[in-house]
Amino acid sequence: MSVSECEMADRKSAAVMESLMLVAPVTALEFLEEEYLLAGEGPILSVYSLQTLLINCTSLSVLQNQRIHGIHLDPWQQERGATAAAPKEEELFVSPWQQSGRVRSVVLAVFGGKAVRVVGLKETGCGGPSLEALGPVIELQDWVCDVRWLRARAPLLAVALAHNAVLLLEAGKGWSLALCSCQEGCLLYSALLLGQRWDDMVIVGGTVFNQLVIWRPGEVGEDGRDRIEGLQMEVGRTAQVEKRLSGHSGVIFSLAYLPKHGWLASASDDRSVRLWGVGALGGVAGCGVPAPPCLRVLYGHQARVFSVRLSPGRVFSAGEDGACLQWGWDSGRVERSLKGHIAGGVRALALSGGGRAVEVACDWGGRRRDQALEGMQVHLRAGRGKVHSVLWAGQDGVRAYLLASGTAGQVFRWLLEGALYSCGRDGCVRELRVGAGDRLEVLRVERACRGMEWVERVLILDPEEGGEEQGTGEGCQMVVLGFQSVFFVVWDPVRRERLLSVPCGGGHRSWSYCPPSGPHRAGGALVFVKQGAVLATQVPQDPQGAVSWGLKVGLHGRGMGCVCRLGWVGPAGQGERWEILAAGGEDTSLSVLALQPLSGALRVLSVITDHISSVRALAVGLRGKMRIDGQKHGCSQTDGHTVTSLSSLLISAGGRAQLQCYRLLVGWGSQLSSPFCQVIQVASHRLDEQWERRRNRHKIVKMDPETRYMSLAVLHDGPEWILLAVGCSDGAVRVFSVSEVDGSFQLLWESFYHQRCVLSVAPCCLKDPQSNRKLFMFSGATDGRVAVWDMSTITAWRASPTAAPTWNGTCSPCLTFTVHQSGVNSLAVWEGHGDGQTGWMTVASGGDDGQLSVVNIRVQFHQQLVEGSTMCVELQSQSTVLLAHAAPLTALRHLGPSLLVSASPDQRVCLWSLCSSAPHHHSPGPHQQGPASASMAPPHISRTPPLTSMALPYTSRACSSHTWPTQRAWRCGLGLGVKAEPG
Amino acid sequence: MSIDKVISDIRICRSLWENMGRSSKDKRDIYYRLAKEEGWRARSAFKLLQLDEEFNLFKGVRRAVDLCAAPGSWSQVLSRKLRGTEENSEDVKIVAVDLQAMAPLPGVTQIQGDITKITTAQEIIKHFEGQPADLVVCDGAPDVTGLHDVDEYIQAQLLLAALNITTHVLKPGGTFVAKIFRGKDVTLLYSQLKVFFSGVTCAKPRSSRNSSIEAFVVCENYSPPEGYIPNMSNPLLDHSYDVDFNQLEGPNRIIVPFLACGDLSAFDSDRTYPLQLDPSKEYRYTPPIQPPIRPPYQQACHLRKNNLLSKEDSPTVSFGGAFSALHLSANQESDTAAAAAAAAPQLDSCEMNEEEAAEQEVQ
Numbered sequence A: 001m002s003v004s005e006c007e008m009a010d011r012k013s014a015a016v017m018e019s020l021m022l023v024a025p026v027t028a029l030e031f032l033e034e035e036y037l038l039a040g041e042g043p044i045l046s047v048y049s050l051q052t053l054l055i056n057c058t059s060l061s062v063l064q065n066q067r068i069h070g071i072h073l074d075p076w077q078q079e080r081g082a083t084a085a086a087p088k089e090e091e092l093f094v095s096p097w098q099q100s101g102r103v104r105s106v107v108l109a110v111f112g113g114k115a116v117r118v119v120g121l122k123e124t125g126c127g128g129p130s131l132e133a134l135g136p137v138i139e140l141q142d143w144v145c146d147v148r149w150l151r152a153r154a155p156l157l158a159v160a161l162a163h164n165a166v167l168l169l170e171a172g173k174g175w176s177l178a179l180c181s182c183q184e185g186c187l188l189y190s191a192l193l194l195g196q197r198w199d200d201m202v203i204v205g206g207t208v209f210n211q212l213v214i215w216r217p218g219e220v221g222e223d224g225r226d227r228i229e230g231l232q233m234e235v236g237r238t239a240q241v242e243k244r245l246s247g248h249s250g251v252i253f254s255l256a257y258l259p260k261h262g263w264l265a266s267a268s269d270d271r272s273v274r275l276w277g278v279g280a281l282g283g284v285a286g287c288g289v290p291a292p293p294c295l296r297v298l299y300g301h302q303a304r305v306f307s308v309r310l311s312p313g314r315v316f317s318a319g320e321d322g323a324c325l326q327w328g329w330d331s332g333r334v335e336r337s338l339k340g341h342i343a344g345g346v347r348a349l350a351l352s353g354g355g356r357a358v359e360v361a362c363d364w365g366g367r368r369r370d371q372a373l374e375g376m377q378v379h380l381r382a383g384r385g386k387v388h389s390v391l392w393a394g395q396d397g398v399r400a401y402l403l404a405s406g407t408a409g410q411v412f413r414w415l416l417e418g419a420l421y422s423c424g425r426d427g428c429v430r431e432l433r434v435g436a437g438d439r440l441e442v443l444r445v446e447r448a449c450r451g452m453e454w455v456e457r458v459l460i461l462d463p464e465e466g467g468e469e470q471g472t473g474e475g476c477q478m479v480v481l482g483f484q485s486v487f488f489v490v491w492d493p494v495r496r497e498r499l500l501s502v503p504c505g506g507g508h509r510s511w512s513y514c515p516p517s518g519p520h521r522a523g524g525a526l527v528f529v530k531q532g533a534v535l536a537t538q539v540p541q542d543p544q545g546a547v548s549w550g551l552k553v554g555l556h557g558r559g560m561g562c563v564c565r566l567g568w569v570g571p572a573g574q575g576e577r578w579e580i581l582a583a584g585g586e587d588t589s590l591s592v593l594a595l596q597p598l599s600g601a602l603r604v605l606s607v608i609t610d611h612i613s614s615v616r617a618l619a620v621g622l623r624g625k626m627r628i629d630g631q632k633h634g635c636s637q638t639d640g641h642t643v644t645s646l647s648s649l650l651i652s653a654g655g656r657a658q659l660q661c662y663r664l665l666v667g668w669g670s671q672l673s674s675p676f677c678q679v680i681q682v683a684s685h686r687l688d689e690q691w692e693r694r695r696n697r698h699k700i701v702k703m704d705p706e707t708r709y710m711s712l713a714v715l716h717d718g719p720e721w722i723l724l725a726v727g728c729s730d731g732a733v734r735v736f737s738v739s740e741v742d743g744s745f746q747l748l749w750e751s752f753y754h755q756r757c758v759l760s761v762a763p764c765c766l767k768d769p770q771s772n773r774k775l776f777m778f779s780g781a782t783d784g785r786v787a788v789w790d791m792s793t794i795t796a797w798r799a800s801p802t803a804a805p806t807w808n809g810t811c812s813p814c815l816t817f818t819v820h821q822s823g824v825n826s827l828a829v830w831e832g833h834g835d836g837q838t839g840w841m842t843v844a845s846g847g848d849d850g851q852l853s854v855v856n857i858r859v860q861f862h863q864q865l866v867e868g869s870t871m872c873v874e875l876q877s878q879s880t881v882l883l884a885h886a887a888p889l890t891a892l893r894h895l896g897p898s899l900l901v902s903a904s905p906d907q908r909v910c911l912w913s914l915c916s917s918a919p920h921h922h923s924p925g926p927h928q929q930g931p932a933s934a935s936m937a938p939p940h941i942s943r944t945p946p947l948t949s950m951a952l953p954y955t956s957r958a959c960s961s962h963t964w965p966t967q968r969a970w971r972c973g974l975g976l977g978v979k980a981e982p983g
Numbered sequence B: 001m002s003i004d005k006v007i008s009d010i011r012i013c014r015s016l017w018e019n020m021g022r023s024s025k026d027k028r029d030i031y032y033r034l035a036k037e038e039g040w041r042a043r044s045a046f047k048l049l050q051l052d053e054e055f056n057l058f059k060g061v062r063r064a065v066d067l068c069a070a071p072g073s074w075s076q077v078l079s080r081k082l083r084g085t086e087e088n089s090e091d092v093k094i095v096a097v098d099l100q101a102m103a104p105l106p107g108v109t110q111i112q113g114d115i116t117k118i119t120t121a122q123e124i125i126k127h128f129e130g131q132p133a134d135l136v137v138c139d140g141a142p143d144v145t146g147l148h149d150v151d152e153y154i155q156a157q158l159l160l161a162a163l164n165i166t167t168h169v170l171k172p173g174g175t176f177v178a179k180i181f182r183g184k185d186v187t188l189l190y191s192q193l194k195v196f197f198s199g200v201t202c203a204k205p206r207s208s209r210n211s212s213i214e215a216f217v218v219c220e221n222y223s224p225p226e227g228y229i230p231n232m233s234n235p236l237l238d239h240s241y242d243v244d245f246n247q248l249e250g251p252n253r254i255i256v257p258f259l260a261c262g263d264l265s266a267f268d269s270d271r272t273y274p275l276q277l278d279p280s281k282e283y284r285y286t287p288p289i290q291p292p293i294r295p296p297y298q299q300a301c302h303l304r305k306n307n308l309l310s311k312e313d314s315p316t317v318s319f320g321g322a323f324s325a326l327h328l329s330a331n332q333e334s335d336t337a338a339a340a341a342a343a344a345p346q347l348d349s350c351e352m353n354e355e356e357a358a359e360q361e362v363q
């Protein structure tokens, strides 16, 4: 290797990746009076205005690599400012705002993980609020369960730590002043601090062993005050548990206290919420009444309860089942149930204004604001006899539909897009369009929501008026109306949410629905016939009434397993264009996302729910002819122009051996300046379809394995068909063809060579001396072995109408080698420069053992057959970085001639530069091959947990080593991150 | 048709019945199935067995602690391996600790308690006063909540609590094996363990899924720093990054060697196998050996099964004048196309099914 190369490598290793955008779940929420909503999304604190349609006003990354778990307003700020003011003991309500001139501000303590930080929110006369860190990130030794502002002259915080201890912290500088541990040394899952002063505060701890323990960290002593003022650290003091509350049979996840009534609520792993009559806690009252009774045991959740809040007369709880329940304190019954996003569960909950409004935040950033929704039913008697039909009249929305008839139900024509929707009692919604010769073509058949067997109608709601300027416009919204057992349901297929559910008694009845209108999506009503009477359920029009506002779109609730980039649409300017991604998740859905990295905007363009098990792998075909006439969609990514449409073939694979293929047409509406997407189902395949078709299948035990497809790679992207390599959990590598013309997948080839779960597949193409293309496929399994297959003849292969539609080319790999101790999680293969008789391939692999390995493979082409083959494939050199990551290396991509990027659940994304990846500068000879070695560039932390996949723009494949366009890596896992490596 | 044939047909039908539904986990998880067939209470047994294959964990071991032991498959392995068939199994001592109750096992002393709690730790220590343990194992894991940072933190705390107990009971030169999540702060745990053991390896048995971040630290040769006095009341806290999370080297970026354990010919836990593993042997469903004794959600499940979970009451029917202003007559509006669009299908469904609907409501 030459010196200059080394230097180059060094220079590149100094490259720094910067994080462009992060979409993370909401894990903390707090109201700032009735004006703002504060939310913690990963390490980022976001402020939403409650007055103006919940627009995101400002955000600030506050906790570096910790996730925000709580936000607390400083109620004593005013008092502290007014130096000499004597504290008024009785005053209960204090405004957190501090006014000075025209500037209003509040101080917040934000905590999560092992960190606390003080942040200021400032509102100047003009413009929106701004956030500013008022101190450094205070890193503590232990996990923080709760914090509380203390009423003192200095900004003091009491911090409850997970080892059942309380720390007194000077918030400005981050000095620890005192630490008091409980004699009951144990681990807390949750804690609640109460009281205003260190000396008389009380902590309630939710332990691992199902008990609540109550104790006082700062016993009253004469020197108490001096100690605090004197700023001396005191440690080693311990205190006794004063009260124990037992009854739960699982760990305690959340606690809440209502001072007015002296109620304490606890939420647990045992799926119950318990209410305790503890009396007054904190201050002179100490640890409350002697033997606190358990007043209520509330069972209603279908899974763990993560969060609980109290308001006078009501209990709100939210949990893993995605439901937020409102309980009546007196009745002990569920008064209302708000169903959020099903997958993932609700993590955070906040109440404002004495409990009139409920804020529900979801794991996935889906968030709704519901104000005590009191659906009103109105009873009208229209006459004596049977009522046959009712309908709303004079509604604007109705204008958009045109009845086209149909046997399965109704067909409406939506004039805007030219697409037709039909629905029926099979629970499916069909999207059609008028194709050539005025024939109707079915573009897509979609199941509505689970259990919704009877779909009555599809409504297209007009785009929100004026929404666009304010940045929330989501274009047109489609809703599906139908019956689910005895309920009439309005379903939002993109957000996967029930918008309305009315127990009308089930199908077969006459009904009419009036969709909500106006900027708040308020109003809307259902009229139906039940037992000869007309009943109406109305959602109050008044925006102060029943409103559910989506603040943020939710992404895959249980984590994203795979992501890939399709391209971009919009104006060519860096800041304005929309990157289009597809993502698949464990919640079995696929989504098409548009995001604008610079503005941070994210839109879900479409959600596809055809998979019956989790979606694990995605691939994209860019070529291929469109079957649809009349429209020309193309990918014209020329700089300086607006790309108005994008068309690509998306293939997804997942559990239960299922493959799906879609044609995605992503357009860009210049009036709305936002992208939209049309999905056309092309083909679908399941290995066990034969079995599924057997009529008596419920009587026999299925003997086939329930194969999961683990990975997917495009081997050949031809004009007529795409060849796909699939790594399968049953130990096979399979090759399928998918053709848009036939609308089907075809299994062409399979090999059980690995005999172990195949985790990764990758292609590589070389040219032999005669300029014939040689196609290689690489597959890696859980035993750390990689197999190389010569697939060259498969592209030319055509099924003869008589023979079985299988290709029987290769039956054993042309080379195998072991690179890892356990699973080969990710493979990246690229071609090196060869000369005539010799070709080179470089294989980089990332393993479960945390290792990064780079292998060079030499392909020697022969003039004639040597040992039955015209080429000889051999391993030339191998180099590894043993401990590249502290955890499994889950994703690896080749960014350019000598740059690799890797990701791992140790939450680091690393860039690697290869000092000499392909020996193209050397004359090929066995001794001169410098081994490819990898050197490390400063790794970059990703703040989202488990990274499972990464996708890169295609441009990076083609770029040269000197003119680097901006590289972007998309990471996913729980959340989505975008990293850029500036040129 | 002979009576035997009928009986055998009935038997086949019955076994098919029994196999339905329950076999799906057998298909998805080969080790789950093997555990049942070999009489282990949990599939985790294979993890300990495969770790032993690589590290010879039980050689010369007479006294062992099994932390976080329920339902008890590791205790089963310890019991079988240490006691064996020898007569002198009296000097073998196995103490198993868990939050959950566990069905008894021969030669295993049980303690029900939280290992992060001092009192539990003291109870364990009492068993080994004067006679230190040769081996401490801990397979503790939190009930995964899905919030990765919380799960990883709790997991780390279980490991540190186990380490703290270990410093009290393990003999110098002894071995400590614990489950670890290979997550964000795993290097900090490695550096903590390195203080007490001269050999620390991160091992992944083949029966642990490739897709899971779970692995095991095998810490050999217990050799605490000179003058180290175990202290129960001050829990071992996590190490912290003293400079920067991003830092690549230094004491807190310790990555220990990785070792995949278990024979390569062993079953692959990520692979899906057909139910019929051996063509000569018919698949039979085996019921689980030892379901959890009292899971936290027991009561909730009981209520759910009996439809006793609290549900939202249906909205109250109240009469208000609010709707009187609306025109609800179908006839009035039916002349417009829009109205027709909405009305026609309703009529359709009404006529057909008014009676059916009435029936439905009765039910």
Ligand SMILES: C[S@@+](CC[C@H](N)C(=O)[O-])C[C@H]1O[C@@H](n2cnc3c(N)ncnc32)[C@H](O)[C@@H]1O
Binding pocket: A208, B041, B042, B044, B045, B067, B068, B069, B070, B071, B072, B073, B074, B075, B097, B098, B099, B100, B113, B114, B115, B116, B139, B140, B141, B142, B143, B158
């Ligand atoms: C994966 S299981 C152990 C399985 C066991 N090794 C076997 O082979 O059967 C994890 C166990 O850790 C226990 N556990 C979790 N937290 C604990 C704690 N703080 N103290 C004691 N046990 C705990 C759980 O009750 C659970 O039974």
